[in-house]
Amino acid sequence: MNRLETSLPDGRRLTLYWTEEDGGPSSSLAPAGPPGPVLAARAHGERRWDPTRQEWVTLATHRQERTYKPPADSCPLCPSHPGKPLTDIPFERFEVGVFDNRFPSFVPDAGAPPEATVPREDGLAGLLQRAPASGRCEVVVYSDDHEATFSDLPLARVRLLVDVWADRTAVLGKEAAVRYVMPFENKGELVGTTLSHPHGQIYAYPMVPPRPREELGAAGRYRDRTGRCIWCDTVEAESRGAKRIVHADEVSLAFVPFWARLPYQVEVAAREHRPSLLSLEDAERDGLADTMLRTARAYDALWGFSLPYVMAFSQQPAKGFEEREPLGHLRVTFMPFHRDAGRTKYLAGSELAAGAFLNDVAPEEAAARLRAAASASTVG
Amino acid sequence: MNRLETSLPDGRRLTLYWTEEDGGPSSSLAPAGPPGPVLAARAHGERRWDPTRQEWVTLATHRQERTYKPPADSCPLCPSHPGKPLTDIPFERFEVGVFDNRFPSFVPDAGAPPEATVPREDGLAGLLQRAPASGRCEVVVYSDDHEATFSDLPLARVRLLVDVWADRTAVLGKEAAVRYVMPFENKGELVGTTLSHPHGQIYAYPMVPPRPREELGAAGRYRDRTGRCIWCDTVEAESRGAKRIVHADEVSLAFVPFWARLPYQVEVAAREHRPSLLSLEDAERDGLADTMLRTARAYDALWGFSLPYVMAFSQQPAKGFEEREPLGHLRVTFMPFHRDAGRTKYLAGSELAAGAFLNDVAPEEAAARLRAAASASTVG
Numbered sequence: 001m002n003r004l005e006t007s008l009p010d011g012r013r014l015t016l017y018w019t020e021e022d023g024g025p026s027s028s029l030a031p032a033g034p035p036g037p038v039l040a041a042r043a044h045g046e047r048r049w050d051p052t053r054q055e056w057v058t059l060a061t062h063r064q065e066r067t068y069k070p071p072a073d074s075c076p077l078c079p080s081h082p083g084k085p086l087t088d089i090p091f092e093r094f095e096v097g098v099f100d101n102r103f104p105s106f107v108p109d110a111g112a113p114p115e116a117t118v119p120r121e122d123g124l125a126g127l128l129q130r131a132p133a134s135g136r137c138e139v140v141v142y143s144d145d146h147e148a149t150f151s152d153l154p155l156a157r158v159r160l161l162v163d164v165w166a167d168r169t170a171v172l173g174k175e176a177a178v179r180y181v182m183p184f185e186n187k188g189e190l191v192g193t194t195l196s197h198p199h200g201q202i203y204a205y206p207m208v209p210p211r212p213r214e215e216l217g218a219a220g221r222y223r224d225r226t227g228r229c230i231w232c233d234t235v236e237a238e239s240r241g242a243k244r245i246v247h248a249d250e251v252s253l254a255f256v257p258f259w260a261r262l263p264y265q266v267e268v269a270a271r272e273h274r275p276s277l278l279s280l281e282d283a284e285r286d287g288l289a290d291t292m293l294r295t296a297r298a299y300d301a302l303w304g305f306s307l308p309y310v311m312a313f314s315q316q317p318a319k320g321f322e323e324r325e326p327l328g329h330l331r332v333t334f335m336p337f338h339r340d341a342g343r344t345k346y347l348a349g350s351e352l353a354a355g356a357f358l359n360d361v362a363p364e365e366a367a368a369r370l371r372a373a374a375s376a377s378t379v380g
Numbered sequence: 381m382n383r384l385e386t387s388l389p390d391g392r393r394l395t396l397y398w399t400e401e402d403g404g405p406s407s408s409l410a411p412a413g414p415p416g417p418v419l420a421a422r423a424h425g426e427r428r429w430d431p432t433r434q435e436w437v438t439l440a441t442h443r444q445e446r447t448y449k450p451p452a453d454s455c456p457l458c459p460s461h462p463g464k465p466l467t468d469i470p471f472e473r474f475e476v477g478v479f480d481n482r483f484p485s486f487v488p489d490a491g492a493p494p495e496a497t498v499p500r501e502d503g504l505a506g507l508l509q510r511a512p513a514s515g516r517c518e519v520v521v522y523s524d525d526h527e528a529t530f531s532d533l534p535l536a537r538v539r540l541l542v543d544v545w546a547d548r549t550a551v552l553g554k555e556a557a558v559r560y561v562m563p564f565e566n567k568g569e570l571v572g573t574t575l576s577h578p579h580g581q582i583y584a585y586p587m588v589p590p591r592p593r594e595e596l597g598a599a600g601r602y603r604d605r606t607g608r609c610i611w612c613d614t615v616e617a618e619s620r621g622a623k624r625i626v627h628a629d630e631v632s633l634a635f636v637p638f639w640a641r642l643p644y645q646v647e648v649a650a651r652e653h654r655p656s657l658l659s660l661e662d663a664e665r666d667g668l669a670d671t672m673l674r675t676a677r678a679y680d681a682l683w684g685f686s687l688p689y690v691m692a693f694s695q696q697p698a699k700g701f702e703e704r705e706p707l708g709h710l711r712v713t714f715m716p717f718h719r720d721a722g723r724t725k726y727l728a729g730s731e732l733a734a735g736a737f738l739n740d741v742a743p744e745e746a747a748a749r750l751r752a753a754a755s756a757s758t759v760g
Binding site (some may be wrong): 049050051052053054055056057058059060061105127128152180184185186191192193199201205207209210211213214215218219221222230231233234237241257258259261262310311312314321333335344346347348349350352353354355356357358359360361362363365 | 570
């Protein structure tokens with residue numbers, strides 16, 4: 001993996017990644033800008049504490065103006081071309097580009113929350129707490145081909161992406177404010193994607209967010225009781241049980257979990273206890289790339305169209321969970337929202353208000369269909 | 381409030397409610413059926429335990445075949461008419477009708493989970509646990525007018541609905557399997573509603589679902605620390621701070637909470653500590669009906685169309701939280717998914733995978749807009 005770090009004319013950070021075999025990115029069409037304060041200058045966010053659930057909610061009012069479904073010829077994630085306005089990547093060709101989100105929810109130099117604009121209130125102490133929206137939000141562009149999707153990428157590119165996600169986990173995890181790094185992808189208009197160019201995002205949160213925090217709590221209680229990792233045991237049980245497997249190799253397992261919340265939810269997990277992307281050995285990175293790509297292609301093969309989904313990594317927090325044996329267990333969750341080719345699963349009253357998920361499709365059936373679709377597709 | 385309990389020809393329970401002033405429902409067009417086992421016979425659900433989050437997920441594969449956007453002339457929630465196929469309410473006119481959902485996620489006589497169809501697995505002990513999907517799911521039809529919405533109802537009808545929700549909380553809470561009763565409404569196609577006739581639902585869960593469980597936990601820790609109810613204090617702080625109030629009267633408060641997860645989220649709460657719908661005095665029921673209706677009408681007035689939302693009650697669990705001073709504090713949450721007239725808020729990676737909500741609109745601004753819209757509409 002090669003990488004080049006630079007900055008955009010407006011000061012946002014841009015890092016390009018490429019493989020040994022390739023010639024790498026073309027020369028930049030723009031001079032690097034001054035790194036830094038421009039992000040905070042354009043962000044007007046803060047975090048607010050919900051004491052009734054004991055969770056942070058992030059207010060990001062500047063994001064209301066973010067780019068919304070631009071025409072294809074003004075895609076900000078496409079390569080730039082001489083004589084035309086610069087995109088967010090001022091290179092004529094590239095493999096993978098990672099840059100600071102133009103409309104970030106979290107920024108490195110957030111400072112104190114904007115008390116001036118929201119004056120201190122006379123509410124009861126402790127109920128109305130604010131904190132800076134510190135952290136960082138990055139965009140990961142998977143390809144310079146506007147028309148591709150994740151499942152169209154060659155295996156070598158997905159393998160490069162695994163290295164990129166690992167590198168960003170390291171780089172972002174070192175920033176002072178960052179507590180948790182989550183690479184993810186919102187794919188398709190159904191999940192609100194406003195740019196169709198193949199890309200994902202990385203949120204480097206200033207807290208361990210609610211769901212990972214809950215899951216680490218459950219993993220801790222399980223380890224206290226059994227001495228083992230709950231995800232190691234889950235992977236072992238699903239691997240032995242076999243009926244919910246989508247794809248398996250020696251280092252990774254893709255399966256529809258016994259307790260799937262969504263009809264075609266798939267978990268891709270490392271078989272060994274690897275707390276984060278940083279802990280994966282080379283063969284495990286190979287396996288993860290292959291298994292993720294097979295899963296994504298199985299989704300598209302299932303009903304013959306590019307299936308929208310949310311994909312997200314779960315891993316060890318960047319800080320605050322220092323232990324000799326970290327609780328985190330690396331995995332990738334794919335959450336599609338279709339329950340068959342023509343009908344979508346809506347999250348509504350039971351899921352959103354009560355947190356009680358209702359799944360219309362038996363995980364065993366979903367896995368059988370995805371397994372058949374996976375074995376009919378090829379990866380190479 | 382008057383009520384008539386009967387059963388549909390297929391055995392499902394139907395209860396009609398009407399006010400003193402009205403003549404009540406017409407005579408039934410069908411003989412009452414045998415009450416009972418028909419629900420379990422058509423349900424093929426079970427609950428599955430997710431040990432990685434310590435939550436139950438409900439599998440309801442029979443719901444995959446549920447009614448999906450029928451033409452208006454075959455609406456199952458409309459009144460029945462002689463010489464035409466019966467609907468789910470075999471009366472020519474009615475005020476409010478409550479019946480067992482034809483496609484229930486939970487049923488009273490669920491029995492043991494269907495081990496026969498999903499054989500016991502050799503997974504590690506405790507990881508793969510099933511339980512019956514016991515409980516009950518009801519449909520609450522607000523009106524016999526197919527074209528109305530909740531905000532079109534006269535105040536007297538909403539007042540009747542408050543009594544109906546309270547009565548169902550009592551009736552369902554007494555059933556052996558039921559631990560938590562949640563009246564709610566999914567309004568509009570945006571949140572997946574497949575029947576446009578004005579109606580809500582009630583889920584009587586066999587567990588305290590994840591979000592109420594979390595909230596009761598947080599309320600318990602707050603009370604241990606301060607001796608007070610966190611919702612009483614929140615209502616007090618929001619009432620004093622004033623800037624996030626949508627509508628206020630002597631017994632109830634509608635406000636956009638300081639930590640709103642969604643741009644136009646509104647909480648309607650009792651000012652006094654009332655654990656559940658059953659605890660409300662008459663004047664509080666009057667206030668709740670008026671405040672809910674003003675909130676719903678403010679939503680429609682805001683951008684000039686019927687705003688889709690999820691509305692749900694939070695209250696004291698039916699059982700398992702017996703205490704001298706119950707922790708629950710009655711409230712209604714309205715969750716719309718628009719961030720302005722033309723754009724919707726999608727729940728995606730950060731919300732769904734991390735549980736970290738990003739809100740694009742300052743609660744103070746949303747409240748000011750809703751307050752203006754509320755004072756411009758009339759309720760009577």
